Amino acid sequence: MPEPIMLELRDAARHFDVSRPLLQRVIAREEKRILRAVDGVSFQVPKGTTLSLVGESGCGKSTVARLVVGLYQPTRGEVFFDGLPLAEARADPTKRQRMQMIFQDPYASLNPRWRVLDIVAEPLRAFGLVKDRRKQVERVGELLTQVGLSPLDGQKFPHEFSGGQRQRISIARALSSNPEFLVCDEPTSALDVSVQAQILNLMLELQKRLSLTYLFISHNLSVVRQVSDRVGVMYLGKLVELAPSETLFHTPRHPYTRALMEAIPDLEMTGRTRIPVGGEVPSPIAPPPGCPFHPRCPLANDRCRIEVPAMIPARGTPETLVACHAVEEGRDGFLDGKPRLTPEPA
Amino acid sequence: MSLLQVQNLRVEFPTRRGTLVALDDVSFEIAPGEVLGVVGESGAGKSMTGAAIIGLLEPPGRIAGGQVRLEGRRIDNLPYEELRRIRGRQIGAIFQDPLTTLNPLYTVGDQLAETMTTHLPIGPAEAKKRAVEWLELVGIPAAAQRVDSYPHEFSGGMRQRVVIALALCAEPKLVVADEPTTALDVSIQAQVIALLKNLAREKGTAMMLVTHDMGVIAETADRVAVMYAGRIIEIGAVREVVKNAAHPYSAGLMGSIPPISHRVERLQAIEGAMPRLSAIPPGCPYNPRCPFVFDRCRVERPELMPAKANRAACWLYAPEEAQRLQESGLA
Numbered sequence: 001m002p003e004p005i006m007l008e009l010r011d012a013a014r015h016f017d018v019s020r021p022l023l024q025r026v027i028a029r030e031e032k033r034i035l036r037a038v039d040g041v042s043f044q045v046p047k048g049t050t051l052s053l054v055g056e057s058g059c060g061k062s063t064v065a066r067l068v069v070g071l072y073q074p075t076r077g078e079v080f081f082d083g084l085p086l087a088e089a090r091a092d093p094t095k096r097q098r099m100q101m102i103f104q105d106p107y108a109s110l111n112p113r114w115r116v117l118d119i120v121a122e123p124l125r126a127f128g129l130v131k132d133r134r135k136q137v138e139r140v141g142e143l144l145t146q147v148g149l150s151p152l153d154g155q156k157f158p159h160e161f162s163g164g165q166r167q168r169i170s171i172a173r174a175l176s177s178n179p180e181f182l183v184c185d186e187p188t189s190a191l192d193v194s195v196q197a198q199i200l201n202l203m204l205e206l207q208k209r210l211s212l213t214y215l216f217i218s219h220n221l222s223v224v225r226q227v228s229d230r231v232g233v234m235y236l237g238k239l240v241e242l243a244p245s246e247t248l249f250h251t252p253r254h255p256y257t258r259a260l261m262e263a264i265p266d267l268e269m270t271g272r273t274r275i276p277v278g279g280e281v282p283s284p285i286a287p288p289p290g291c292p293f294h295p296r297c298p299l300a301n302d303r304c305r306i307e308v309p310a311m312i313p314a315r316g317t318p319e320t321l322v323a324c325h326a327v328e329e330g331r332d333g334f335l336d337g338k339p340r341l342t343p344e345p346a
Numbered sequence: 347m348s349l350l351q352v353q354n355l356r357v358e359f360p361t362r363r364g365t366l367v368a369l370d371d372v373s374f375e376i377a378p379g380e381v382l383g384v385v386g387e388s389g390a391g392k393s394m395t396g397a398a399i400i401g402l403l404e405p406p407g408r409i410a411g412g413q414v415r416l417e418g419r420r421i422d423n424l425p426y427e428e429l430r431r432i433r434g435r436q437i438g439a440i441f442q443d444p445l446t447t448l449n450p451l452y453t454v455g456d457q458l459a460e461t462m463t464t465h466l467p468i469g470p471a472e473a474k475k476r477a478v479e480w481l482e483l484v485g486i487p488a489a490a491q492r493v494d495s496y497p498h499e500f501s502g503g504m505r506q507r508v509v510i511a512l513a514l515c516a517e518p519k520l521v522v523a524d525e526p527t528t529a530l531d532v533s534i535q536a537q538v539i540a541l542l543k544n545l546a547r548e549k550g551t552a553m554m555l556v557t558h559d560m561g562v563i564a565e566t567a568d569r570v571a572v573m574y575a576g577r578i579i580e581i582g583a584v585r586e587v588v589k590n591a592a593h594p595y596s597a598g599l600m601g602s603i604p605p606i607s608h609r610v611e612r613l614q615a616i617e618g619a620m621p622r623l624s625a626i627p628p629g630c631p632y633n634p635r636c637p638f639v640f641d642r643c644r645v646e647r648p649e650l651m652p653a654k655a656n657r658a659a660c661w662l663y664a665p666e667e668a669q670r671l672q673e674s675g676l677a
Contacts, residue, residue: 056531162619163388192387192558197602197615204612219532222604226613249606263536264606265561267588280501280534 055234106166117154164195383567438513455493582656592653
């Protein structure tokens with residue numbers, strides 16, 4: 001039997017109106033400018049697993065995180081949390097407390113004027129979970145121990161901690177309402193690499209111990225590799241590839257995914273020459289027609305310039321969903337055993 | 347002879363609560379055409395080293411000891427005006443954020459031309475012509491038109507290309523690049539690194555590349571210096587340091603980088619955090635976090651000494667501690 005689904009997005013989109021004020025717009029005879037931060041994203045996260053979203057800045061991955069926790073309303077499409085539409089789930093405090101978020105910047109996400117005790121106890125108070133002050137202190141002590149800090153640290157202020165310790169405090173706060181689902185938006189990208197390893201280990205341990213479900217947002221493919229069960233690659237507000245982690249890293253199918261992996265600096269120093277992707281991410285205000293990646297894609301042809309590809313199982317690796325005409329038509333050479341990132345010789 | 351010599355450099359910050367030592371006894375050399383990578387975690391002093399060399403320490407920070415020599419000539423004690431002429435002409439600088447490096451009120455062409463007319467014996471017309479050539483060289487499409495654009499009209503990756511052109515256009519002998527790719531996306535990063543590397547090689551420019559990204563260092567640098575708490579704790583050829591680090595900290599640092607090639611059960615992490623400048627422990631600054639610590643480390647400060655193929659500041663590599671080194675498994 002498949003695992004029950006914790007989170008599901010169906011064609012979710014979030015657009016932002018970034019037009020100039022009406023009067024200026026009328027004078028300058030401008031159209032409305034709509035930024036399509038997320039433009040039709042569908043995926044499911046089974047309970048107890050980790051889905052990661054990767055992509056470069058501006059691809060819409062953080063907007064997805066905010067849609068999922070209800071900080072933004074979707075412009076189109078639906079978000080379901082544990083089978084319920086998100087708005088309904090969020091209206092019910094007993095449901096809402098099952099979902100928490102960990103933010104990127106541990107310096108901005110903790111109130112500098114509050115003691116750690118009060119920061120971590122805030123969800124306990126907000127949801128009325130533990131009313132007695134003495135019990136609150138006790139519970140916070142447990143939570144701090146769980147994330148590798150001391151119960152005595154509750155009396156300190158955030159500035160007395162290093163970046164890694166602050167992120168532990170954020171995690172303790174997120175865990176205080178006994179959530180089952182955590183949205184982690186770049187939880188380690190502000191940390192040094194040796195500290196990043198501590199936090200990732202902690203998150204993996206907690207997942208095992210408390211059977212948590214994670215939606216993990218990151219731009220760092222190596223980090224994603226270490227934590228994910230499934231990985232979605234985003235480009236310009238759309239998912240372009242969604243696959244089990246091992247499949248994605250062994251046989252990346254979408255040309256963008258392959259280019260991303262190609263671009264990672266190599267510690268192994270095998271001396272291979274990396275083929276950098278040419279060009280840059282186009283503006284999400286005026287995305288190119290057809291496949292959003294076609295202006296940078298070495299495999300693009302006329303169909304790619306006109307028709308938007310749908311997410312369909314990839315030929316050869318059916319567990320991968322990929323939105324690419326070249327993969328669908330076998331133009332990527334994967335089936336002939338000669339995967340290529342160069343156009344077919346004419 | 348080496349192009350840049352840094353000897354026993356010490357940088358201090360006087361504060362109300364006493365003097366903080368941000369850099370302590372930092373020594374290294376860079377040969378012409380060589381790329382030296384400087385790595386370390388935030389607060390280790392890597393950017394401070396770059397700033398001290400180009401004479402751009404933020405006050406009240408000051409060089410309190412040691413020397414910086416460029417082609418044998420001392421530059422750390424020069425008056426401001428004289429140093430300003432060297433900076434730009436002989437030392438180029440590239441910083442992390444390309445938007446704050448460029449002046450938003452001038453076109454990129456004007457900024458390039460100004461740099462060249464200031465430092466090279468050429469007139470405005472020639473400078474303008476070369477500005478277009480430089481933009482072409484760093485891979486900006488339609489350079490002849492873009493030369494009259496303002497910085498805000500460029501994307502992040504393109505701006506960083508302009509900054510690179512700006513740093514190199516006076517044909518300096520040394521470039522100090524402080525996290526030149528950190529603000530960029532991976533796919534753009536690869537383009538910029540390839541560009542920097544090729545230009546440095548073509549022009550024979552020496553480069554000091556400061557970054558926290560070991561991948562970038564592994565691909566670009568010839569030698570690498572690892573910094574911790576204001577000191578260089580290991581220095582050697584890049585391959586040796588990455589693959590076969592001698593110092594327990596460098597080894598831990600390399601081990602904590604998540605691999606892309608496979609999934610590991612548990613990442614190696616270094617427990618604890620780097621000490622604050624106000625509380626650097628006596629002896630070896632790494633001793634509270636070091637798994638191999640012994641009594642001597644807590645008292646006596648190790649200097650750089652031969653260790654494997656590199657030089658490392660770690661007592662395990664003192665000849666009299668050979669037994670201990672064997673037992674540690676680091677050898």
